[in-house]
Each structure stands twice: as C-alpha cells, then as structure tokens.
Amino acid sequence: MPQQRSEETRAHLLDAAVRRFAISGYNAASVDEICAEAGVSKGAFYHHFPSKQAVFLALLDGWLKTIDAGLESMRQASVPETFVEMTRLLPAIFAAADERLPMFLEFWLQASRDEKIWEATIAPYRHYQEYFARLVSNGIAEGSLKPDTDPQAAAQVILSLAVGLFLQGVLDPHGADWQKVGEESMKILMNGLAK
Amino acid sequence: MPQQRSEETRAHLLDAAVRRFAISGYNAASVDEICAEAGVSKGAFYHHFPSKQAVFLALLDGWLKTIDAGLESMRQASVPETFVEMTRLLPAIFAAADERLPMFLEFWLQASRDEKIWEATIAPYRHYQEYFARLVSNGIAEGSLKPDTDPQAAAQVILSLAVGLFLQGVLDPHGADWQKVGEESMKILMNGLAK
DNA sequence: ATAAACATACCGACTGGTCGGTATGTTTCT
DNA sequence: AGAAACATACCGACCAGTCGGTATGTTTAT
Numbered sequence: 001m002p003q004q005r006s007e008e009t010r011a012h013l014l015d016a017a018v019r020r021f022a023i024s025g026y027n028a029a030s031v032d033e034i035c036a037e038a039g040v041s042k043g044a045f046y047h048h049f050p051s052k053q054a055v056f057l058a059l060l061d062g063w064l065k066t067i068d069a070g071l072e073s074m075r076q077a078s079v080p081e082t083f084v085e086m087t088r089l090l091p092a093i094f095a096a097a098d099e100r101l102p103m104f105l106e107f108w109l110q111a112s113r114d115e116k117i118w119e120a121t122i123a124p125y126r127h128y129q130e131y132f133a134r135l136v137s138n139g140i141a142e143g144s145l146k147p148d149t150d151p152q153a154a155a156q157v158i159l160s161l162a163v164g165l166f167l168q169g170v171l172d173p174h175g176a177d178w179q180k181v182g183e184e185s186m187k188i189l190m191n192g193l194a195k
Numbered sequence: 196m197p198q199q200r201s202e203e204t205r206a207h208l209l210d211a212a213v214r215r216f217a218i219s220g221y222n223a224a225s226v227d228e229i230c231a232e233a234g235v236s237k238g239a240f241y242h243h244f245p246s247k248q249a250v251f252l253a254l255l256d257g258w259l260k261t262i263d264a265g266l267e268s269m270r271q272a273s274v275p276e277t278f279v280e281m282t283r284l285l286p287a288i289f290a291a292a293d294e295r296l297p298m299f300l301e302f303w304l305q306a307s308r309d310e311k312i313w314e315a316t317i318a319p320y321r322h323y324q325e326y327f328a329r330l331v332s333n334g335i336a337e338g339s340l341k342p343d344t345d346p347q348a349a350a351q352v353i354l355s356l357a358v359g360l361f362l363q364g365v366l367d368p369h370g371a372d373w374q375k376v377g378e379e380s381m382k383i384l385m386n387g388l389a390k
Numbered sequence: 391a392t393a394a395a396c397a398t399a400c401c402g403a404c405t406g407g408t409c410g411g412t413a414t415g416t417t418t419c420t
Numbered sequence: 421a422g423a424a425a426c427a428t429a430c431c432g433a434c435c436a437g438t439c440g441g442t443a444t445g446t447t448t449a450t
Contacts, residue, residue: 006398006399006400009399009400023308024308025304025305025308027222030434030435030436031435031436031437032434032435032436040400040401041400041401041402042400042401042402042436042437042438043399043400043401043402043438043439044399044400044401046436046437046438047398047399047400048399051436051437052436052437102304102307102308105300105304106301106304108366109220109297109300109301109304109366110220112297112366112367113219113220113297122367126370146386149379150375150379152371152372153371153372153375153376153378153379153380154379154383156363156371156376156379156380157356157360157376157379157380157383159359159363160356160359160360160362160363160376160380161352161355161356161359161380162359163358163359163362163363164354164355164356164357164358164359164360164362165352165355165359167355167358167359167362168351168354168355168358171303171304171307172307172317175321176347176348176351177347177348180345180348181348181351181352181355183348184344184345184348184349184351184352185348185351185352185355185356187387188349188352188383188384188387188388189383189387190387191341191386191387191388192382192383192384192385192386192387192388193383193386193387200425200426201424201425201426204425204426225408225409225410226409226410226411227408227409227410235426235427236426236427236428237410237411237412237427237428238412238415238425238426238427238428239425239426239427241410241411241412242424242425242426243425246410246411247409247410247411
C-alpha cells in the first residue's frame, strides 16, 4: 500500500511548494523547508522532481493551463461586445495568480536574465497580447473603436495596466481601494478607446 | 582635505554596486563581487557600509532624490496644463530607474515581506500618488476633466499604468515598440479622462 | 504457490560550495 | 602617537543536490 502513495506524495510536495514559495519567495524557500511542510524527506523530493526549479516550472505550467482554460471558456461564452469581454478578461487572467503573483514576479526577474528560461516559461504569455490585439482590431472594424488606434500598442497598454494594477495591488494590499481602482481604470480605458 | 581616498573609495563601491546589482540582481550579487569590481577589499566595503543592504538603501536614496529633483524642476517650469504635466512626469519619474528597475523590483518584493523595510523604503513613494491625485482634482475643478472622476483612483491608475509599462518594457525589451506604446497609452489615458 | 529477481518509493546523513559578516592585522595621514 | 583607511584570512550558517541504504511493492520462473 505505501507504494501507491507516490501520486499523493507528489501532490503534497507541490502543495507545500506553493505555500512556501508564496510566503518566503522562490529563492528564500529552501528545499528542506518544502519537504518539512510536505512531511516527506528530501529523498522523496528528488525522487519526484529533478531540481528545485522543476517544481516551480510544474506549478507554473499548472497556472498557465488554468488561465488558458479560463480564456477558452470565456471565448466560448461568446459575449459579442468586445469591451465587455475585455473588462471581464483582465480579472480572469490574474485570478489564477492572486497571492502567488510575487513569487511569479521573482521568477520573472530571474528568467529575464536567462534567455533560455525566458523563452521556455515567460515568452508563451505573449499570445494573450495577440488576443487583445484581435479584440481591438474587431472593435475598429465594427466601428465601435477609434479608427486611428494601433491594436498592438493598445493591447500592450491593456496588459501593462493589468500588470501594474495587480502588481501594486498584491504588493501594497493596504495602499488603496483596489476594487474601486479596478473599476475606475476600466472606465478610463473604455472611454479612451471608444469612438 | 579628507584622509587618503576615503570618499573616492566609497564612490567606487557605490558605482560597482549599481552595476553588479543591475546585472546579477540584489541577492545574486555578492559583496565579494562588488568589491572585486570596485577594486577594493572587503574590509573597505565594511568600513564604509555596515551591511549589504545599507549599500542598496544608499543607492535607493540617491534615486529618490534624483526623482524628487526632477519633479521639483518640473513644478517650477510651471506648465499650466495639467495633462501636459502628467504626460511629461511619467517618463521623468522612471527615467532615473531604467536598467536598474529589475533590482529595485527585486528589493520591492523582499520589502513587501518585511513591514519595517517596507515602511522605511517603499512607503515614501506614496507621495507621488498624492501629487497625481492633486493634478486630477485641479483638472476637475478647472472643468477639463470628467466631474465623476475619483482623483485617488485615477492617480492609482496612472501610476499603475506607468509601473506596468516600464515593468514590461524593462523586462521584455524586445517584446514591443515601447516608444509607440508609451505614446498610445498617454493618448488613451487622456481621451479617457478628458471631459 | 512461492521464492528469487527486480522495480519503485522513500529516508536522512553528508558534501561541496557560497556568502554575509568579523577579527586582526598593516599602512598612511595628521 | 593614534586614528582613519584600508587589506587578508577566516568563521559559521545555509543550502541544493548526492548517495548508500531500506522497505514495500510487482513480475517471473519453477
């Protein structure tokens, strides 16, 4: 019977890793720490994962899939109004991050210094920008958006705003009424893009 | 006349620290590394600074002063148009950061986990938000801005956009035409806020 | 049926290396 | 002389990853 615990142990390790990474950060959280929290030995850790980075990448992969699933279900819900989609998508994209965003950011920083890791982990995020750019293009074609809007740039602005909002919101949770700021930012964005 | 080359050595250490922090990051850059780049010994380092963190705080302090100076000179230039001030201020605020932003972010992440460090280092940034909020309030009073705009929230949006833009621009320098994105974001922002 | 042969899951002591910081010099200026 | 301005050697803690070993399975040959 203990033989069958394999998957369970792996799950425990992943779960413990999330918590420790979220609390201490990717670098500060030691493998020993994670093992202690998972209640297993270091041997078990290295039996399931080849390295510390591998656990993080496994977690990251899971979040990316969650986000993609959210994006897909949103696409299938087929709300015709592009702006409504936009405003609903921004929270959805970051809902899978929440308190885990700081560790993701920490990893982002390290990845930005290592091109191989960057390409393998962060670069895939770029397709969200393409999605927003398409929404903007549709809006222009429909005539609901200002015709001189650059879709690529606008998409970048939307994503930048989202990143900035959540970055400040997560790292400075007591600094502002983020609910209100979120609504206000959407209002400004929509006013600025609408024809 | 100060004894020996004390001030010069200190300057060399600060200069070396900036470069190493920018290249390797705050944590990864070791004190030995910084000393080697500065061409002095570890003893010299700990003669001038009580700790590794102290060097970083000294650098941070310098940047904050640079930013404040830029803000002040901008205020004295007394451009009456609030929006013009705004669009000019955003680059000014981050001009002093540029390639040093990643290490600042790394420190930000660590500070967010330690309230004392946070209050001493990051919290003072909040006064920029007050400044933007005042600009928005003025705009509403003048009648050039939508009257239902929440100044605090709008200021937060402006700062969030700036943070998001520069974060993406610095960390993903090849990802977009950041000049164009910057202009586009200002256009959208101004359109969204103007009455 | 069962024992031998093998595979998987896990343990925990240990290693090699790193790094912030310190203790103890030595030199140089006043 | 004596204090400031360094230099050098070293300490102790930490930490990712390794490795020999064990316990608990599963498969295969008889």
